[in-house]
Amino acid sequence: MSQPSLVSRRVAADEDRFRDRCGLFGIFGHPEAARLTYLGLYALQHRGQESAGIVAAEGDRLRVEKGMGLVNDVFDERRIESLPGDRAMGHVRYSTAGDTVAANAQPILIECHRGPIALGHNGNLVNAAKLRTDLEAAGSIFQSTSDTEVILHLYARSHRDKLEDAIAASLSKVMGAFSLLFLTPQALVAARDPWGFRPLAIGKLEGAWIVASETCALDLIDAEYVRDVEPGELVVIDRDGLRSFRPFPPEPVRQCVFEHVYFARPDSLVFGRNVLSSRLLLGRQLAREAPADADIVVPVPDSGMGAALGYSQESGLPFQWGLIRNHYVGRTFIEPRQAIRSFGVKIKLNAVRSVLQGKRVVLIDDSIVRGTTSRKIVSMVREAGAREIHMRVSSPPTTGPCYYGIDTPTRAELIAATHGVEEIRQHIGADSLAYLSQEGLLAGVGDAEGNRFCTACFSGRYPVAVSNGDRWQLELFAEKSGVKA
Numbered sequence: 001m002s003q004p005s006l007v008s009r010r011v012a013a014d015e016d017r018f019r020d021r022c023g024l025f026g027i028f029g030h031p032e033a034a035r036l037t038y039l040g041l042y043a044l045q046h047r048g049q050e051s052a053g054i055v056a057a058e059g060d061r062l063r064v065e066k067g068m069g070l071v072n073d074v075f076d077e078r079r080i081e082s083l084p085g086d087r088a089m090g091h092v093r094y095s096t097a098g099d100t101v102a103a104n105a106q107p108i109l110i111e112c113h114r115g116p117i118a119l120g121h122n123g124n125l126v127n128a129a130k131l132r133t134d135l136e137a138a139g140s141i142f143q144s145t146s147d148t149e150v151i152l153h154l155y156a157r158s159h160r161d162k163l164e165d166a167i168a169a170s171l172s173k174v175m176g177a178f179s180l181l182f183l184t185p186q187a188l189v190a191a192r193d194p195w196g197f198r199p200l201a202i203g204k205l206e207g208a209w210i211v212a213s214e215t216c217a218l219d220l221i222d223a224e225y226v227r228d229v230e231p232g233e234l235v236v237i238d239r240d241g242l243r244s245f246r247p248f249p250p251e252p253v254r255q256c257v258f259e260h261v262y263f264a265r266p267d268s269l270v271f272g273r274n275v276l277s278s279r280l281l282l283g284r285q286l287a288r289e290a291p292a293d294a295d296i297v298v299p300v301p302d303s304g305m306g307a308a309l310g311y312s313q314e315s316g317l318p319f320q321w322g323l324i325r326n327h328y329v330g331r332t333f334i335e336p337r338q339a340i341r342s343f344g345v346k347i348k349l350n351a352v353r354s355v356l357q358g359k360r361v362v363l364i365d366d367s368i369v370r371g372t373t374s375r376k377i378v379s380m381v382r383e384a385g386a387r388e389i390h391m392r393v394s395s396p397p398t399t400g401p402c403y404y405g406i407d408t409p410t411r412a413e414l415i416a417a418t419h420g421v422e423e424i425r426q427h428i429g430a431d432s433l434a435y436l437s438q439e440g441l442l443a444g445v446g447d448a449e450g451n452r453f454c455t456a457c458f459s460g461r462y463p464v465a466v467s468n469g470d471r472w473q474l475e476l477f478a479e480k481s482g483v484k485a
């Protein structure tokens with residue numbers, strides 16, 4: 001008998017999602033700085049699973065350990081012990097700009113005439129390619145293909161004396177989304193772009209200052225949340241304490257609404273607001289806007305959980321675990337060549353026949369991206385005996401890609417960019433389909449006036465155009481969004 005040949009591929013259910021790309025954690029003034037950074041990154045693992053790294057400062061020296069894989073794969077006791085000092089910062093990454101290679105793992109550590117400095121970045125710069133071309137023409141040699149390295153080259157070329165002035169001068173040349181942590185032997189510096197696309201929170205633990213992408217990282221180490229790094233703020237933490245600067249011209253705040261819909265952990269405070277409470281409100285709003293004559297409410301785990309609970313509370317329909325997720329699946333798997341229907345989704349999700357049999361089901365998810373995964377999930381629920389499937393989505397149709405630090409397909413691949421709701425319903429095979437309205441989304445995240453959040457991937461209103469004469473980025477922008485920049 002011949003052996004079945006095996007192929008390895010990515011988990012399909014993960015491919016058909018918007019994905020956040022980075023998490024940051026920094027600490028100043030704690031004897032176990034590297035160890036606490038490791039734990040902080042552990043709490044932020046959902047923000048990036050391709051690489052992890054930590055830089056620690058002792059005396060005048062910075063040391064770095066980083067590699068490809070999950071935090072637990074990259075770090076062991078020996079690596080943590082090799083990072084002494086009471087200041088450290090770390091990064092988890094899933095690439096948005098730059099290739100998926102070890103050279104792009106962060107933090108990026110360089111030596112320049114100012115001394116050593118390390119940088120970790122959450123976000124995406126829209127004019128990095130143009131800046132890089134100019135810098136290379138002027139003699140700069142890059143170690144990676146990451147857009148983040150551009151910031152360090154600009155910093156190294158600055159003639160400003162003070163650290164905060166040199167960093168501010170380099171950041172004044174970049175456009176787009178950045179939540180950043182810099183570490184030098186003397187200071188930890190945090191900065192957030194004027195629109196505030198990506199989150200960054202400040203905490204305290206036993207006199208040590210902490211900066212992290214989400215407050216769940218503070219909770220893990222018993223640190224207290226103090227406040228957010230404000231949009232457009234630059235914060236310097238050194239032996240004199242914490243100092244705040246406002247070096248950038250103000251812009252309308254445009255925080256990423258998708259952090260509340262999907263990316264951030266439900267237990268986190270993001271942009272000063274608990275994420276789970278937003279998701280419950282989105283679900284309640286969805287139930288009011290798109291009621292269904294049904295028997296049970298079933299979430300697509302884990303993404304639809306909060307909204308499904310809210311939908312159930314508002315509608316009075318019972319919440320049921322009709323789909324179970326396997327939490328121990330890696331990013332890739334080996335499958336037999338002999339076809340198993342919807343194998344890629346099944347390896348992560350399985351339907352519970354005893355719950356679904358004969359039921360009219362409201363199936364809740366946070367988004368439909370390409371439609372391929374939703375189609376397989378609907379099919380799985382129907383095969384498990386559901387009589388009717390009413391798909392409800394706790395965000396509006398995603399019609400455009402993101403340029404601000406989220407990994408998204410091109411516009412042509414987004415099913416809602418080219419298909420109406422009825423066509424999508426037919427494609428995924430549901431009995432009915434409804435999305436949350438844009439007004440309902442903003443009401444659910446506490447911004448009914450619509451003046452604090454970016455909604456570009458739903459509305460097409462991009463707060464920062466890809467421009468600045470960056471032809472390559474302009475072409476990419478036009479190709480991906482269909483919007484002339």
Ligand code: SF4
Binds near residue numbers: 401402403
């Ligand atoms: S385009 Fe969408 S995913 Fe990107 S920052 Fe705006 S709301 Fe967030």
